[in-house]
Amino acid sequence: MAEKNIDEMSFLDHLEDLRWHLIRATAGIVIAGTIAAIFYKFVFDVIIFGPTRMDFPTYEGLCRVSEFLGINDTTFCADEFPFKIQNRTVAGQFSAHVWTSIYAGFIIAFPYVIYQLWSFISPGLKSTERKSSRGFLIIASLLFFIGVAFGYYIVTPLSINFLANYNISEQISNEFDVSSVIAIVRSSAIASGFVFELPIVIYFLTKIGLVTPDFLRKYRKYALVIVLILSAVITPPDIASQVIVAIPILILYQVSIYISAAVVRNQKRKLKNV
Template sequence: MTQEKEMSFLDHLEELRWHIIRSTIAIISAATLAFLGKSFLFDVIIFGPTKPDFFTYDMLCNASNLIGYDSFCDTVFDFEVQSRTMAGQFSAHIWTSITFGFILAFPYVLYEFWKFISPGLYTKERKHSRGFLFFSSVLFFIGVLFGYYVICPLSINFLGTYSVANQVHNDFDLNSYIGLVRASVLASGFIFELPIVIYFLTKIGLVTPAFLKKNRKYALVIVLILAAIITPPDVASQIIVAIPVIILYQFSILISKIVIKKQKRQS
């Protein structure tokens, strides 16, 4: 390992504090931009999946037409989003801006995290920092887009039109609606980091390709459970969510194999 100088525990804490401060400043800066763009943030992004002409509904409608169905072609939401507390809308504006700021600043936050742990790594490992930051950021953003364009509209389409009786009208609380969007987006973003997690677990010897293959059936069950949690309880939606996660798992096995091969060549 390479390290310019020995640091005490308190020095490490001080170093960590500054990484956290810089990351927080980046998030707040991005959140401020999001806060100022309130109309775009809410009218276009947050409430986009409630509009009949949303991209996902058009795509699913065209896909269903190819096989002779008209699913998602007449998507109309007969529900209202209400704020039932005095500070409800302002609070939603603040926290939504912070969430959006975190998403935008994610590559920089990851960069600060890497800067903190990199002094404890070997020189060869530190050379791969750019690749780590690039692929981690790309996977996170792909996951965020998947959550926004797939999980979120499927959930809103199911839950927004679900009814137990004609006498019950759907009026959703603002924080409840935004919580659904936030959970769908962030959960997908972090799930798509699976290959990166497997890479590091393989590097430190906690995971091997044989272990991943042996437990593939258990992983499949876990994936289906996760899909059931973050999607509406219909089989089609769960399959749509489960497929990319299963692909990520297979890709993680490949990454684990590559890491093991490199370690064998170096030993």
């Protein structure tokens, strides 16, 4: 499609432009997913099933902390988890391979996906707005990967450890389906990745006037309740895990207030200079 001035483009032209950006983003995910599919042994044995083994770094670290505090009766220091991973459907392993590769492709290609989104939005911004948002791609990608790492190394092992050792009867043995294990790893990592994008979301909402720092401060107590509910949803129902997850989210909320205040100050300064 021939490039046009943004002011000259019709609604259909914008849709066509969006379509090509979505195609490129999808192509990036497919390519990254194909690479993940080729190295499936590493993806599954090391990454996906890593939190199901007691030699996972999180468990070793929590075990040392427990020993330091004198807590001997802890599941973090066990030799192995009391469960087996099984496949219960004919196409289960094939489906797990395909869908895990797609999700892995999305995580790997996230900076490129964000770049395509930014390429579609940025022509509609003023030159000063584009300059002030120059670091958007780097910051958005960095926050996403930090969130994914937090979900993988904190939320996932806490969830698996709690659920694997939860027992309502000695007559029941845990034999988890492979899709269930993958779902915990996938949802914890990707959900945390998006949660960590909160400062970016607040930045743009402040830029367009939908959010102000006073609004964020006023409803901070309600945000605290929402954060606790969110942490309860993505973690097992024990207080320690919920607090561990809630702390970084609350920090992100406070950082978002500072970011919103900085945006408002810059806007007022520009109005004075006009």
